[in-house]
Amino acid sequence: MNQPLQLPLIDMPTTHVFPSTRFQGSKRKIVDQIWENIRDLRFDTVLDIFGGTGAISYRAKQAGKTVIYNDNLVFNWNIGCALVENASVQLSDIEVETILQRHNDVDYPQFIQSTFANIYFTDEENRWLDTVVYNINHDLADTRKQALARFALFQACIIKRPYNLFHRANLYMRSAEVERSFGNKATWDTPFDVHFRNFAAEANAAIFDNGRKNIALNLDAMETPTGADLVYLDPPYLNAKGIGVDYRDFYHFLEGLVHYDSWDSMIDYRSRHRRLFPQASIWNNEKTIYEAFEALIERHRKSILVVSYRDDGIPSKAALVNLLKRYKSQVQVVNHLYKYALAKRSTNELLLIAQ
Numbered sequence: 311m312n313q314p315l316q317l318p319l320i321d322m323p324t325t326h327v328f329p330s331t332r333f334q335g336s337k338r339k340i341v342d343q344i345w346e347n348i349r350d351l352r353f354d355t356v357l358d359i360f361g362g363t364g365a366i367s368y369r370a371k372q373a374g375k376t377v378i379y380n381d382n383l384v385f386n387w388n389i390g391c392a393l394v395e396n397a398s399v400q401l402s403d404i405e406v407e408t409i410l411q412r413h414n415d416v417d418y419p420q421f422i423q424s425t426f427a428n429i430y431f432t433d434e435e436n437r438w439l440d441t442v443v444y445n446i447n448h449d450l451a452d453t454r455k456q457a458l459a460r461f462a463l464f465q466a467c468i469i470k471r472p473y474n475l476f477h478r479a480n481l482y483m484r485s486a487e488v489e490r491s492f493g494n495k496a497t498w499d500t501p502f503d504v505h506f507r508n509f510a511a512e513a514n515a516a517i518f519d520n521g522r523k524n525i526a527l528n529l530d531a532m533e534t535p536t537g538a539d540l541v542y543l544d545p546p547y548l549n550a551k552g553i554g555v556d557y558r559d560f561y562h563f564l565e566g567l568v569h570y571d572s573w574d575s576m577i578d579y580r581s582r583h584r585r586l587f588p589q590a591s592i593w594n595n596e597k598t599i600y601e602a603f604e605a606l607i608e609r610h611r612k613s614i615l616v617v618s619y620r621d622d623g624i625p626s627k628a629a630l631v632n633l634l635k636r637y638k639s640q641v642q643v644v645n646h647l648y649k650y651a652l653a654k655r656s657t658n659e660l661l662l663i664a665q
């Protein structure tokens with residue numbers, strides 16, 4: 311007798327695991343909580359407008375959805391290319407070792423060594439960075455391999471930084487006696503090579519094909535394509551005092567790494583920590599953020615809208631709910647998704663689901 315055809319249950323978690331990251335604002339730790347709240351909605355395509363590390367896009371990919379990842383920073387877009395768009399390509403051990411070696415026939419540039427001395431990394435580490443960035447750009451022909459290697463590079467840079475950011479010239483913290491009790495000195499001092507190999511292995515293990523054509527975009531939120539069944543919005547958070555998270559400023563060094571040849575012209579040399587020239591953002595200003603939400607929600611009003619925010623920011627929870635109610639008949643509020651353990655005052659992650 312013929313057995314009935316067993317269709318694979320696509321909503322995995324598969325054996326493929328989303329890599330670790332210390333990127334600020336990543337939903338990695340609460341992605342399953344978020345997914346529990348939206349998994350039963352009727353949708354097949356997902357647009358993740360503020361993709362960041364890709365944690366939500368990746369979860370949607372695991373669930374067998376067609377995913378469009380987006381982020382306006384080029385370095386983040388590389389992460390989307392590596393982990394969401396890429397269905398099959400991995401870095402071989404030989405490729406990893408080739409990237410990590412200095413080649414005798416190459417006259418390596420020294421931009422990071424000369425521009426960032428004593429700011430974020432040691433001289434030896436800066437030399438390593440100049441070498442590896444060059445090798446990634448020249449040794450790997452496949453853009454997906456380059457994106458994977460860059461993922462490993464970014465995570466290695468983040469994990470070796472006090473606070474995991476590039477907001478201050480504070481290399482001294484890694485060695486100062488007074489700071490011994492702070493952070494993880496062993497992690498900071500672990501050589502780049504070691505971190506890079508670990509993150510490359512994590513990225514390789516995360517690659518899978520969900521049978522869909524997923525893509526990664528590098529657009530401003532307001533230019534993202536309409537028409538996805540479900541649109542997920544996780545914009546930068548602006549607190550009640552009007553202080554926001556400027557991702558381009560916090561991670562300017564990583565954005566510089568992906569613009570290596572033009573980085574010099576992007577740097578604001580008046581700043582001691584060699585940031586990029588600032589760019590104003592409507593998401594980072596209390597006078598404009600409400601209108602930004604309004605315009606983006608209006609743009610994607612035909613889709614199911616899922617918004618992550620915090621319950622003590624600008625706009626307020628009530629303002630966001632009212633805004634969504636202008637376009638959607640049903641707005642569900644999920645409170646207390648997660649408590650930020652390190653925050654001085656506990657602040658709650660909020661999920662708004664509007665259909």
Ligand SMILES: C[S@@+](CC[C@H](N)C(=O)[O-])C[C@H]1O[C@@H](n2cnc3c(N)ncnc32)[C@H](O)[C@@H]1O
Nearest residue numbers: 335336337360361362363365382530531544557
């Ligand atoms: C809160 S984080 C998103 C985190 C993401 N959900 C994750 O799990 O990693 C906000 C992201 O929005 C991006 N972003 C900021 N302004 C943007 C804009 N105008 N258009 C598109 N992306 C933007 C930032 O680069 C950052 O990665």
